[in-house]
Amino acid sequence: MRYVSTRGEAPVLSFEEAMMTGLARDGGLYVPETIPTLSKDEIAALAGASYEDTAFAIMKPYIGDAFTDEEFKAIIARAYEGFGHAARAPMVQLAPNHFLLELFHGPTLAFKDFAMQLIGQLFQASLSRSGKRVTIVGATSGDTGSAAIEAFRGLSNVDVFILFPHGRVSEVQRRQMTTPSEDNVHALAVHGDFDDCQARVKDMFNHFEFRDAVGLAGVNSINWARVLAQVVYYFYSAVALGAPGREVSFTVPTGNFGDIFAGYIAKRMGLPVDKLVVATNQNDILHRALTSGGYVTDGVTPSISPSMDIQVSSNFERALFDAYDRDGKAVAQLMDELKAKGGFQISQGALQVLQETFASGRASEEETMATIKSSFEVTGEVLCPHSAVGVKVAEEQPASATPMITLATAHPAKFPAAVKEACGQDAPLPARMADLYDRDERVTEIANDLSAIEALIHERRAH
Numbered sequence: 001m002r003y004v005s006t007r008g009e010a011p012v013l014s015f016e017e018a019m020m021t022g023l024a025r026d027g028g029l030y031v032p033e034t035i036p037t038l039s040k041d042e043i044a045a046l047a048g049a050s051y052e053d054t055a056f057a058i059m060k061p062y063i064g065d066a067f068t069d070e071e072f073k074a075i076i077a078r079a080y081e082g083f084g085h086a087a088r089a090p091m092v093q094l095a096p097n098h099f100l101l102e103l104f105h106g107p108t109l110a111f112k113d114f115a116m117q118l119i120g121q122l123f124q125a126s127l128s129r130s131g132k133r134v135t136i137v138g139a140t141s142g143d144t145g146s147a148a149i150e151a152f153r154g155l156s157n158v159d160v161f162i163l164f165p166h167g168r169v170s171e172v173q174r175r176q177m178t179t180p181s182e183d184n185v186h187a188l189a190v191h192g193d194f195d196d197c198q199a200r201v202k203d204m205f206n207h208f209e210f211r212d213a214v215g216l217a218g219v220n221s222i223n224w225a226r227v228l229a230q231v232v233y234y235f236y237s238a239v240a241l242g243a244p245g246r247e248v249s250f251t252v253p254t255g256n257f258g259d260i261f262a263g264y265i266a267k268r269m270g271l272p273v274d275k276l277v278v279a280t281n282q283n284d285i286l287h288r289a290l291t292s293g294g295y296v297t298d299g300v301t302p303s304i305s306p307s308m309d310i311q312v313s314s315n316f317e318r319a320l321f322d323a324y325d326r327d328g329k330a331v332a333q334l335m336d337e338l339k340a341k342g343g344f345q346i347s348q349g350a351l352q353v354l355q356e357t358f359a360s361g362r363a364s365e366e367e368t369m370a371t372i373k374s375s376f377e378v379t380g381e382v383l384c385p386h387s388a389v390g391v392k393v394a395e396e397q398p399a400s401a402t403p404m405i406t407l408a409t410a411h412p413a414k415f416p417a418a419v420k421e422a423c424g425q426d427a428p429l430p431a432r433m434a435d436l437y438d439r440d441e442r443v444t445e446i447a448n449d450l451s452a453i454e455a456l457i458h459e460r461r462a463h
């Protein structure tokens with residue numbers, strides 16, 4: 001399997017190279033040259049399989065000969081052994097035809113662990129074979145950073161630097177990033193918002209001299225391996241509800257478009273998915289783009305679902321690439337326009353393609369709070385604010401006989417203040433991390449300034 005850039009100008013890479021590279025050198029994102037498909041029988045054969053066995057079957061065609069079957073199975077086993085639930089991604093029922101897929105049983109209590117734990121194991125296997133060292137740099141609105149630090153802490157061939165927006169992540173998110181004591185972990189509180197952090201990371205990748213000097217590697221959701229890991233739970237949950245004999249739909253709380261793009265890949269692979277619903281909070285650029293065709297940034301308004309406070313959704317570029325018939329030049333032009341003018345208009349043809357696959361909706365802050373409350377009262381399920389955005393948007397979809405699966409992207413204990421205010425319930429941390437509030441923090445505040453950040457990375461990383 002080979003990987004090509006969405007902007008058409010970067011070298012074609014293998015799985016392992018694409019994983020280590022992150023952002024393509026032409027500024028684009030790597031995607032597989034072709035999408036492998038599973039037959040109905042192959043999907044049916046996944047019924048009753050463990051999460052790990054499902055993961056092996058779904059991801060195997062994408063990794064080529066990067067690892068032997070035995071190695072890859074061991075990597076998958078190590079990635080998910082630290083999860084706090086035997087099913088890894090259990091489902092609960094909210095209403096007669098509405099299910100909640102709980103993706104928050106990993107070590108940092110958000111769905112990011114599904115991809116990041118796997119990437120940590122893949123990196124370790126690959127680097128210990130090559131003897132190379134890498135510097136991982138990532139931007140986070142809260143959950144990616146904690147998941148990356150948890151996955152890479154203490155690994156011998158890796159330094160990990162995480163940029164998060166100072167004062168804009170929840171206390172649990174911050175503590176998960178600042179309390180690990182390993183020397184290879186570096187949490188940077190940037191004076192700026194998430195889009196600033198993400199832009200500085202992109203700048204570092206486009207600064208080739210720096211990139212090569214420190215061996216930069218990326219684990220943001222632009223990394224194809226992350227998208228791939230997330231494809232698994234779409235199959236796992238759909239099969240549990242009767243796929244391929246029965247269609248399902250998904251509603252996905254969306255920020256950077258990584259998670260829902262994984263659902264799109266599952267559909268392209270042959271999973272019978274009816275609707276993929278993009279759920280946004282008040283930062284609704286994706287909802288506006290999918291309804292009007294205008295992808296226009298207008299600043300981020302902080303919300304109670306901070307992991308979705310995003311205007312520039314990196315992975316949307318991958319969806320555009322397919323919607324424009326894999327025309328890298330057209331995508332590069334749109335991205336240039338976005339950079340120069342803060343927006344672009346999706347062509348009529350591409351918009352139609354996108355609308356055939358994706359529906360969308362938005363939940364206001366009030367609606368999100370009301371949904372946490374009503375969900376608790378009606379079902380006993382305590383939702384985190386992100387999951388509540390998803391549930392609200394799912395409930396607004398036209399009635400259908402097709403089961404709806406809403407992705408619960410974080411554990412309510414990551415956002416206890418909003419949860420308490422909404423439904424009066426405390427959201428305690430699971431016992432295995434109950435001492436989080438007592439651990440010492442270690443963090444560096446830094447200006448939203450590329451050369452200052454690069455200088456710090458040069459100085460701190462192990463040589």
Ligand SMILES: *Cc1c(COP(=O)(O)O)cnc(C)c1O
Nearest residue numbers: 143255256257258259307409410
């Ligand atoms: C990252 C995150 C999201 C958004 O996921 P994307 O892949 O960026 O769309 C939603 N909810 C939570 C809790 C998250 O951590």
